[in-house]
Amino acid sequence: xxxxxxxxxxxxxxxxxxxxxxxxxxxxxxxxxxxxxxxxxxxxxxxxxxxxxxxxxxxxxxxxxxxxxxxxxxxxxxxxxxxxxxxxxxxxxxxxxxxxxxxxxxxxxxxxxxxxxxxxxxxxxxxxxxxxxxxxxxxxxxxxxxxxxxxxxxxxxxxxxxxxxxxxxxxxxxxxxxxxxxxxxxxxxxxxxxxxxxxxxxxxxxxxxxxxxxxxxxxxxxxxxxxxxxxxxxxxxxxxxxxxxxxxxxxxxxxxxxxxxxxxxxxxxxxxxxxxxxxxxxxxxxxxxxxxxxxxxxxxxxxxxxxxxxxxxxxxxxxxxxxxxxxxxxxxxxxxxxxxxxxxxxxxxxxxxxxxxxxxxxxxxxxxxxxxxxxxxxxxxxxxxxxxxxxxxxxxxxxxxxxxxxxxxxxxxxxxxxxxxxxxxxxxxxxxxxxxxxxxxx
Numbered sequence: 001x002x003x004x005x006x007x008x009x010x011x012x013x014x015x016x017x018x019x020x021x022x023x024x025x026x027x028x029x030x031x032x033x034x035x036x037x038x039x040x041x042x043x044x045x046x047x048x049x050x051x052x053x054x055x056x057x058x059x060x061x062x063x064x065x066x067x068x069x070x071x072x073x074x075x076x077x078x079x080x081x082x083x084x085x086x087x088x089x090x091x092x093x094x095x096x097x098x099x100x101x102x103x104x105x106x107x108x109x110x111x112x113x114x115x116x117x118x119x120x121x122x123x124x125x126x127x128x129x130x131x132x133x134x135x136x137x138x139x140x141x142x143x144x145x146x147x148x149x150x151x152x153x154x155x156x157x158x159x160x161x162x163x164x165x166x167x168x169x170x171x172x173x174x175x176x177x178x179x180x181x182x183x184x185x186x187x188x189x190x191x192x193x194x195x196x197x198x199x200x201x202x203x204x205x206x207x208x209x210x211x212x213x214x215x216x217x218x219x220x221x222x223x224x225x226x227x228x229x230x231x232x233x234x235x236x237x238x239x240x241x242x243x244x245x246x247x248x249x250x251x252x253x254x255x256x257x258x259x260x261x262x263x264x265x266x267x268x269x270x271x272x273x274x275x276x277x278x279x280x281x282x283x284x285x286x287x288x289x290x291x292x293x294x295x296x297x298x299x300x301x302x303x304x305x306x307x308x309x310x311x312x313x314x315x316x317x318x319x320x321x322x323x324x325x326x327x328x329x330x331x332x333x334x335x336x337x338x339x340x341x342x343x344x345x346x347x348x349x350x351x352x353x354x355x356x357x358x359x360x361x362x363x364x365x366x367x368x369x370x371x372x373x374x375x376x377x378x379x380x381x382x383x384x385x386x387x388x389x390x391x392x393x394x395x396x397x398x399x400x401x402x403x404x405x406x407x408x409x410x411x412x413x414x415x416x417x418x419x420x421x422x423x424x425x426x427x428x429x430x431x432x433x434x435x436x437x438x439x440x441x442x
Contacts (some may be wrong), residue, residue, distance in 0.1 A: 005038055010144070015137035018042060022120035043115065049119050049140035050133045064097075064104050075100050086249055108132065123282035146372075155205060161191055162205060169197070170208040176371050176435030177397065178214060184398030185430035214371060237331045238350050243358055246323060246349035257282050260362035261324040263294055264369055264379075271378030274357050275369065275387060276302060278319075279362035283410035284402060286365050287423060288391040290384045296332045298309060303346075306422075307339050314416050319346045323359050326350055368394040369436040388424050393435060 012017075014035045021031035028039040028046075064070065067086055075085045075097055078350060085097040109130045111122055118135045119125045125132060155162065168189060172182050183194055191195065210216040250256060257280070264275040274294045278287040291298045307315040324330045333348040351358040372390055373379065395407040402410055408427045412420070419425070 012141045015141050019137040026122040046117050046135050049143050053132045101263045126363050166206045170206050173208040173212040180400045181398040241349045243352045256321050259319050259322050260359040261322050266379035267376040271380040274378040283414045284407040285411040287386040290387050294329050299329050300335050307345050309422050310418050314418050315345050321347050323349050373437050393428050396433050
């Protein structure tokens, strides 16, 4: 006998075996051995999905379980006879005395009260005058599948809980916060899973709708670039700084802190300013610095200012390795890697042409900027104070990738605090985090 039960739901075939076993008057243990299920599973299945049927000879005998010993009299109003009610015949009363007796309790068969709980296999089922119960594999399987769907349909919350969730979730979603950030700070207040919460939003239960979720409405798939300018991979600024050499360096120095760098533009032709972004892989902190123009000189100026204000040693500690793309503003690596006095301060490496996924974490983080500054909108209206405000809100959002922590909190543990003081980095309260255009309403 195999006592290792798989714990899975009963199949249609197994239900057919159960019906056949009941007809053959097998015990639940015998049926369980045939289909490798515990006897209690068979018992619960039969009791749950059995169907009751009226007795064939209904009314042939008094169906009360006390009919042999009953001594009740005078049940009918105005009765002038002292006969036992069970012996009395009243033409207007079709169902006998049990229709008006408060002590009536229907008599049931032992097979229905106890195992096997059904009349399958009973030789008297065709002539029995008692209420009968039957187990049908087809009907049981149909009822099971209906229950399976119904159990997953609808909303398994009280009206009060739904109202509480709406007051908590909707305002935060409309501020541009993600479900991950909300759960990181209010998970103990939410009586359902994250997946269920998405389901409620999709069903329109809350004031917030799918449009308030960042990625529910997917971006159109862009056509993949097929080629690039000839000789880009062989240009002088890339020599000794390719992505393959970057990977070799990481194998040699696996504990190196890598910073990804890029620029974010507004609409083409409608503005000069751009955002310079720097992303720390070890803590997901993203810096945003306003550049008046997308030129090498302005990027070098930012590097010089940071190294002077932080000190060359702190700059080396914070930015030991920088990975960027092949943009024209980054094509002067010798000057970026050294300060005005010629002191080495960092190492620059370049992604392969048209391979932005090689610094994908920064590219993905740019989506936070686009939540506030839509693509195509000019950046000329924003100053460094606006960029700092945006940067602080982005870095204060909790992330699943950081186990519910925020980039700011992690950066306080891993990065030199001089950087926070210089760039005015501060944490925004969890419920005040806003990643919607209203944050920088210009």
